[in-house]
Amino acid sequence: xxxxxxIFNRELKSYFSSPIAYVVIGLxxxxxxxxxYLIVSNFVQVCMRADMQAQMYRMAPPKLNVNMMAIRxxxxxxxxxxxxxxxxxxxxxxxxxxxxxxxxxLMTSPVTNLQTILGKFSAGAVLYLVMLLATSIFMIxxxxxxxxxxxxxxxxxxxxxxxxLSYIAFGLFFSSLTDNQIVAAVSTVAFILxxxxxxxxxxxxxxxxxxxxxxxxxxGHFDDFAKGVLDTKHIVFYLSFITMGLFLSNISxxxxxxxxx
Amino acid sequence: MIEVQQITRFFGxxxxxxxxxxxxxxxxxxxxxxxxxxxKTTTMRIxxxxxxxxxxxxxxxGYNVHTDSMKVRxxxxxxxxxxxxxxxxxxxDFLNFVAxxxxxxxxxxxxxxxxxxxxxxxxxxKNRVIKQLSKGYKQRVGLAQALVHNxxxxxxxxxxxxxxxxxxxxxxxxxxxLAGDHTIILSTHILPEVSMTCERVVIIDKGKVVAExxxxxxxxxxxxxxxxxxxxKGPKDKIAEKLTSLQDINLITSTARKNDLVNxxxxxxxxxxxxxxxxxxxxxxxxxxxxLKSEGVSLEDVFLxxxxxEEGTGQ
Ligand SMILES: Nc1ncnc2c1ncn2[C@@H]1O[C@H](COP(=O)(O)OP(=O)(O)O)[C@@H](O)[C@H]1O
Ligand SMILES: [Mg+2]
Numbered sequence: 001x002x003x004x005x006x007i008f009n010r011e012l013k014s015y016f017s018s019p020i021a022y023v024v025i026g027l028x029x030x031x032x033x034x035x036x037y038l039i040v041s042n043f044v045q046v047c048m049r050a051d052m053q054a055q056m057y058r059m060a061p062p063k064l065n066v067n068m069m070a071i072r073x074x075x076x077x078x079x080x081x082x083x084x085x086x087x088x089x090x091x092x093x094x095x096x097x098x099x100x101x102x103x104x105x106l107m108t109s110p111v112t113n114l115q116t117i118l119g120k121f122s123a124g125a126v127l128y129l130v131m132l133l134a135t136s137i138f139m140i141x142x143x144x145x146x147x148x149x150x151x152x153x154x155x156x157x158x159x160x161x162x163x164x165l166s167y168i169a170f171g172l173f174f175s176s177l178t179d180n181q182i183v184a185a186v187s188t189v190a191f192i193l194x195x196x197x198x199x200x201x202x203x204x205x206x207x208x209x210x211x212x213x214x215x216x217x218x219x220g221h222f223d224d225f226a227k228g229v230l231d232t233k234h235i236v237f238y239l240s241f242i243t244m245g246l247f248l249s250n251i252s253x254x255x256x257x258x259x260x261x
Numbered sequence: 262m263i264e265v266q267q268i269t270r271f272f273g274x275x276x277x278x279x280x281x282x283x284x285x286x287x288x289x290x291x292x293x294x295x296x297x298x299x300x301k302t303t304t305m306r307i308x309x310x311x312x313x314x315x316x317x318x319x320x321x322x323g324y325n326v327h328t329d330s331m332k333v334r335x336x337x338x339x340x341x342x343x344x345x346x347x348x349x350x351x352x353x354d355f356l357n358f359v360a361x362x363x364x365x366x367x368x369x370x371x372x373x374x375x376x377x378x379x380x381x382x383x384x385x386x387k388n389r390v391i392k393q394l395s396k397g398y399k400q401r402v403g404l405a406q407a408l409v410h411n412x413x414x415x416x417x418x419x420x421x422x423x424x425x426x427x428x429x430x431x432x433x434x435x436x437x438x439l440a441g442d443h444t445i446i447l448s449t450h451i452l453p454e455v456s457m458t459c460e461r462v463v464i465i466d467k468g469k470v471v472a473e474x475x476x477x478x479x480x481x482x483x484x485x486x487x488x489x490x491x492x493x494k495g496p497k498d499k500i501a502e503k504l505t506s507l508q509d510i511n512l513i514t515s516t517a518r519k520n521d522l523v524n525x526x527x528x529x530x531x532x533x534x535x536x537x538x539x540x541x542x543x544x545x546x547x548x549x550x551x552x553l554k555s556e557g558v559s560l561e562d563v564f565l566x567x568x569x570x571e572e573g574t575g576q
Contacts, residue, residue: 006361010347017349105345105406108309109362110334260272260303260312 003111007119011093015127020089025131028085035077036138043070066148067228071139075156075226078135079219082128082164083196087188089127090171091181093120094253098179107257117172117249124168132160152228159225162238166218167192169245176252192218262287262414262444263308268317270303277303279468280317285461287413290440292459292476293448300468301448302342305418308446309339322413335364338412338443342419344403348392352383352402355391356409363410373409381405381435397428404435415445421454433458488513488556489539491525495548500525503546510535522551 015021047064054061097103106116136157142148170191175184199217202210214220218241221234263285270278278300285291295301306312308321310330319326322336347355353374360370378384381401386394391402400420407415420436421429437458439445449455455462456476464472464479472479493500497517504527505512513526529535536553543550 002367003362006358010350010358013354014347014349100345100348101341101343102345102347104306104309104311104339104341105359106362108311108334108337108339109359110331110364111362112331257311258313260270 003115004119004122007106007111007116008122011120011123012126015089015123020092021127021130024085024088025127025134028081028131029134031081032074032078032135033138036074039070039073039077040142066142066146067152071142071148071153071156072226074138075160076222079160079163079222082131082160083167083192084189085131086124086128086164086167087171087174087185087192090124090168090188091175091185093124093172094176094249095179095181095184099181113250113253117246117253121168121172121246124172125165128164128168129161132157132164149228152226155225155228155230158230159222159234162225162235162242163218163222166238166241166245169242169249173245173249173252176249176256262289262322263291263446264320265304265308266318268304268307268314268319270300270307270312271315276468278307278314281465281468281470282317283463283470283473285444285446287444288441289461290436290445290447290459292455292462293446293465294450294452294455294462295448295465296450299450299465301450301465302418304465305339305416305446305448309337309416310334311339335410336412337414337416338407338410339416340403340407340418340420342422344399345406346391346399346402349390351388351390352394353378353387355402356405359406360409363412365410373411377405377409380408380439382431397424397431400424400428400432401435404432408439413444415439415443417445417447419448419450421449421451487529487535489527489529489536490552490554490556491527491539491543491550492518492552493523493525493543493548493550494521495523495543495546497523500543500546500548503542504539507535507538507542510539 043064043066046069050064051061094103097106139148139153143150167188171184171188174187174191175181177187178184195216195218198213199220202213202217204210205213215237221237224231224234265281265283268278268281269276281300281304283291293301293304303312307314308319308326310326310333313327321333324332324336326333347358350358356374356377357370360373361367365373375384378387381404383398383401383405386398391399394402400423404417404420407417417436421432424432433454436445436447440460447454447458459476461475462473462479463470497515500523501512501515504510504525509530511528511530513528515523515525517523527539529539531538534555536555540550540553
């Protein structure tokens, strides 16, 4: 636990003592904010038009659902942006240690690989949590000016968090494979995109196979969260995915030791 | 304190370390000498548990590096060839971090870090960010991280490489001052470094141990090829003739100087010191002996000798 905390603290401090954390959080907020603005202003226009029509025909104004029409697409957008930003956070976790040689310090200190992996993973997770909390300002605005349901927002954020942790776990794995940060980041994005897209092909293959593919789709499991449905099967999926990423990281580090890389 | 038994390590088909064995006693400084790519770093990495050996067995502080690696790690301080420094950290934060992961108790971290900064003389830069330090200071911070938990065994991979002459002297002094309390293995490809700092040398070349002894004994073992410089007053050719007629003495050069003085260099392969015999011979022949000096054999000669013999091109 002590070792884990030492690694975790060092990583977290290193994020916030370099520009990387601020740049990533800033850009993530900026892009999410732009799309938030577009989606919300579009929603407001649709509402106003509907109101006008209702007045014209002397009908009661329709109830448009802000959760469905604004919050859900906003969450989906953020899940995509996270895919491109989180690898920028994870790429250095191991690659940099390999490049500068500090890995020799870690791997000759009485710290287990698992403690190191969990420490690094948790530091990335906390940084991501900060990112998500920063975006909650968008949601707070919606609550001030409208009456969305709270439930789907909370499950949506839980889904976003779990999805992001999956990115981070595999980002860590790809970082453990190479001393080149760019290679680590690009392979992470490619890998995650593959697990996104795996759900799309399910429409083109036999239903049995399609069902399997859909089960592995990273984003497929997110839909229910965004809709406000909390289903343990999705939670279990993400937790398994995360565990797999961390487990592979451990294997990769141990095998690099044997190969002398 | 350290026992290495027939260690071999392959990288693919490259045999970086080939059946290496040696021992280091408690409190000793062992020099690990060899040219580039001899396998020094690889051997040290095996001892520090960074790399597993392909074959063989090694124990450090009584623990097997393979089966008890966490225990070994608690007992060693390691300075790799490139000091492992988190460049963006301040010196003091870095040492606090290292102390933590080396298992120094929370209460003792402050004092351990202060003490090691004193030992390595880096207190005046403790609040500086590491990347802004000079090479010499970085090297000291590298030593400090190896020392902070006061380990029994210190493993230093080319600790003076890349330093300027003044820094080299300082770092060597520092290392010498650590002996006794710590058992030290120090690798280097610089010969004088070994004779200056180490009590015992293991010479390694192409992955194999080619010699092992004290620096003194190694040079003596090669003696038989002791060089002597003489200044004699007398006829140059006659002196040369007389000296070479002695057993196991070969002439290298003789040059005449002013005032009938002659400079003579000879090589002596006698078992015992040949100086009394030579002095007597010259006096008995009626010449005047002005100077008689043994050059000894440098570790350089030993090194060349053992490594070329290994290739089969030398003696
Ligand atoms: N990680 C590695 N992968 C492949 N070959 C290596 C690796 N480390 C060392 N070698 C090879 O092993 C040999 C010994 O290297 P090394 O132990 O670094 O020697 P030294 O430290 O004495 O200069 C060299 O031929 C080197 O190329
Ligand atoms: Mg080396």
